[in-house]
Amino acid sequence: MSNDETIKNAKILIIDEDVNMMEIISEILKGYGHTVSTFTEPVSAIEELKANKYDILLVNYLMSPVNGDRVVELVREFDKEIYIILMSMHKDLTPSIETMQTLDIQAYFEKSSRFDQLIIMIQSGIKYIEQLRKVKSINLKLDHYLFDFAQILLNTITAKDNYTGEHSKRVTSYCRLFAKFLELDDISTDNLLKAASFHDVGKIGIPDSVLLKEGKLTDEEYDTIKLHPVIAANIFSVSDIFKDIVPIIKHHHERYDGNGYPDKLKGENIEYLARVLSLCDSFDAIVSRRSYKDERSIQSALEEIKRCSGTQFDPNLADKFIVSVNNNINDIQSIIDNNG
Ligand SMILES: [Fe+2]
Ligand SMILES: [Fe+2]
The missing domain is CATH 3.40.50.2300 (Response regulator)
Structure with a gap:
């Protein structure tokens, strides 16, 4: 052949x-x-x-x-x-x-x-x-082009908001380690990593005055930021190629107790990989320094995750995440130090 x-x-x-x-x-x-x-x-x-x-x-x-x-x-x-x-x-x-x-x-x-x-x-x-x-080879090329397009969107946001680009890289790296710990199969791992890379692409639709604001957001501004998972889901619904990653991206801010957004999904109604991504995403938010908050240590972030286990996070996955981070502490530190 x-x-x-x-x-x-x-x-x-x-x-x-x-x-x-x-x-x-x-x-x-x-x-x-x-x-x-x-x-x-x-x-x-x-x-x-x-x-x-x-x-x-x-x-x-x-x-x-x-x-x-x-x-x-x-x-x-x-x-x-x-x-x-x-x-x-x-x-x-x-x-x-x-x-x-x-x-x-x-x-x-x-x-x-x-x-x-x-x-x-x-x-x-x-x-x-x-x-x-x-x-098959035409479809593979098409897949490639569409993911290049998603990367261009991410680069576009990163050009004005460097944090989103670096945060997405780090979250993808934490997801890679956690997927290995959870022994996810190849397809689930691939979907998780793609969703992690592009989970905040919807921020492209958020006005700069809100996205780049230094300091705490007003309630109204926070409501605007909360639109980003739906904006991303709409962007990615252009093609069936993204159909497995759309629910992960759309629901990365749902909470296990049903008080998250955009759909207030509860417990196992939230896609499993969205619950996995939510842990990695929140972990990075806690250990990162922002204009309105200082960075926290890895152990302090894990305490916070433990405290929010069962309310914000799937308790079973939260326990596993804590073990996984402790098992990979050197890799995690190097992801934080090297921005991905
Ligand atoms: Fe997000
Ligand atoms: Fe995020």
Whole structure:
């Protein structure tokens, strides 16, 4: 497989109990320049498919102890991309249309048919995979552009309010450490870190007279600042690409007791990752110096978090956060000292 999504030689795996038939098919496909691996039983074939990327799977429908449709079901759990051709010896032993659709089986080959039909199926399989990879790479580029756009927004606010940029970097670093401590999976970690980077982007919609004000804010000004999570949620609802991070950003100022904003969500109704972000965000606010308050030590910040556990913060997560900070005290200090 080459990098430009054009497949010259497909990697094909065949599973069939009928060794002779499998050898015939394998030789024909090799003649067309494809790389072929053959397996007489499904268990080791599935292990091989997990370990190495294949383009096309040819699997016999009727096998023991596991039938081809069950094999496909297992393969689809970890590989949604592979092009699957189900094979059968007899016309009357074909899988149902429902089975074909449910398991995303793209083609069916009757072994009594001419082999040139199989070659045509393999060629359309290769075209299908090439298209799929092209679409995937276009989407990846689009994802990239949109996150660049979000970064431009953050840089724009940072240009006038340096604190927001540095604070976002530090919060993202605390989130990275806390995600590791919580053993979050890769997707949740990625969503958390993106949300952390951009959680205060909504401040772009706050007038400078309020955003940059030195000293304490009036109640009215504070109400204006409180709009920033909704402004960010509106900005990021331009694309589905942000759909998993919007609820985290929108609710990073909700409180566990339901007295937060903007939606006064309570307890576990607040998205889990928003509760995680809220701890990291508040921790940074406490240890940072602002025009209206002095910075506080890490231990003093942890005491404050303990005091607000169950009211502002999810008590279970607050306990874990305190342990996580104490376990990573040197890293946390260096994030504070180096601004991220
Ligand atoms: Fe915020
Ligand atoms: Fe923040």
